[in-house]
Amino acid sequence: MLFSDAKGRKVVSSATAATVGKVSRFVVDPATRAVVALELKKTDGGDVLRWSDITAFGADAVTVADQGRIGDGGEDVKALSDKAHRVLGKRVLTSSGDELGKVDDVDFDPRSGGLTALLVDNGDEVTAGRLLGVGSYAVVVRDDP
Amino acid sequence: MEWWGWVIVAVVVIALVVVAALAVQARRRRGGVIIDSRGQNGPGSGRPGQGGPGQDGRP
């Protein structure tokens, strides 16, 4: 599933069958190469939903047990939510110091939250396994031998 | 001069100071190529190979 497709998806509570928010942004942990939380908009209270609190990330909606799961995400998620850790639109640099382009989109597994690949605006597809770090200047990926 | 005249003067002075600071720092960041005559090293000097970085092999 692509970030571009999943953005804007409604988040529905299984307890009340009501829409409790919409997916706005993805919080990624470069160390585990996985989505660790979703930043939401149009919620009643709180704006971060941890991946572990999601029941399922479906093709038409994200389901959550109850609205109370939406909160501030916790300290570890907050640390990964700043601009330095955002992936979309960031420059892609290889470990040998050459720029590939900018991150156009990200492909992830909706069952585990694990990243599959980064899609670069020059047409390249970088396997998530090559991801070395995400920082203020660039997303660094291992050079393709 | 009216009070607003002084405001304009202040704004212009601040702008000049900012431009000067930017120019001075840009000049200080400018780099060159420095020849260091402390030691002798390089190809053909018989110095043992030092542990250096891996390089991207580009033709």
Place this chain on the structure above:
Amino acid sequence: MRLMRTSEITKRPVVTMAGDDVAQIKDIVYAAGGGRIGGFTLAGRGLFSGPLKEGLSWESVSALGADAVMIRDEHVLQPAKEVVDASRASGGSGANVLGSQVLSDAGVDLGVVRDVVVAVDSATGGHCDVVGYEIEASEALGTQGEKVLIPLPDTIAASGEHLMVPASAKEFVGRDLAGFGAAVEAFRAQLGGAS
């Protein structure tokens, strides 16, 4: 072997594997005998930043690419004076060869040094060496204003003031990097050591 001009390397960002640009390259420091590059002095990245007190030795560089100089993390940076005597790096004066006058040992002004050419080794554990200078020719060379390349072994000595070359070195090799590369390879082969 990959040839680069130092004008391309100056101002290039120094990026950690975590993706943060911690500095940019200021000066490139090389040894007088042999031209081996010892390291770099650094400047900050912001609009209002000046030179940093840290420098980067060549051994700490993970990769020198077309768009960035990669390092493992910011802890590999060391005090600038370990890379070069601090007085030599100040404000482009002192031992900066750029802008120095090219003088033959017969005392004739042959031009001005405008750039320096380096060769980056593609092998693992590779090194980086100055292989020549790009000069803007004076009247004496008969090609006033033209840019010509002179290989390092054809020079006698260099300082922040002059680049000394033998009076006989009128046939400067190469006007483009491609032909220059071949001349450098030939020089290396002569020395008998594989690069």
